[in-house]
Amino acid sequence: MPDRYHVRMSKDYLVFSAGHFITYGGDICERLHGHNYRVTAEVSGPLDENHYVVDFIALRDTLKAIVDELDHHMLLPTRHPLIKVVADEREVTATFRDRRWVFPLGDCILLDVPNTTSELLARYIAGRLTADLQTQTGQRPQRLRIEIDECFGNVAICELDHTN
Numbered sequence: 010m011p012d013r014y015h016v017r018m019s020k021d022y023l024v025f026s027a028g029h030f031i032t033y034g035g036d037i038c039e040r041l042h043g044h045n046y047r048v049t050a051e052v053s054g055p056l057d058e059n060h061y062v063v064d065f066i067a068l069r070d071t072l073k074a075i076v077d078e079l080d081h082h083m084l085l086p087t088r089h090p091l092i093k094v095v096a097d098e099r100e101v102t103a104t105f106r107d108r109r110w111v112f113p114l115g116d117c118i119l120l121d122v123p124n125t126t127s128e129l130l131a132r133y134i135a136g137r138l139t140a141d142l143q144t145q146t147g148q149r150p151q152r153l154r155i156e157i158d159e160c161f162g163n164v165a166i167c168e169l170d171h172t173n
Contacts (some may be wrong), residue, residue: 014062019049023072025080029125032091038105047158048076048134054151063150071141075134083112088123127165131155135167
């Protein structure tokens with residue numbers, strides 16, 4: 010069996026505080042609330058010409074930039090079948106049945122996801138990190154695992170496999 014290599018990054022500053030609400034049970038919408046999310050990344054693959062899986066500095070800086078973009082924002086899903094999100098030049102309005110929220114545009118991140126669950130936030134970060142690392146380093150990670158801890162001990166994980 011060939012050698013397998015992984016690097017894992019979990020730093021105190023890879024955290025973001027954000028507001029959100031999700032639906033569950035088909036049509037139940039929870040109250041607006043927030044979390045202090047902690048992000049961990051693991052990259053797997055062969056060693057490159059420098060004898061590492063990924064440049065730690067590129068991984069750190071790229072992941073920190075993504076986390077910083079999410080920090081202190083309201084996270085809203087744009088593909089939810091029941092939560093409607095409409096933005097204009099000043100504000101964002103989100104509605105769910107008879108409930109309505111209005112936020113300043115600059116305070117929101119509109120995510121191309123059907124729900125702002127921790128699982129889909131992990132998927133969003135994994136996709137962004139894959140694309141941004143490929144742009145920055147010229148290489149796409151073979152495998153990428155993102156963990157999001159939304160409150161101590163509640164961890165959602167997304168694993169992307171780019172070996173195909």
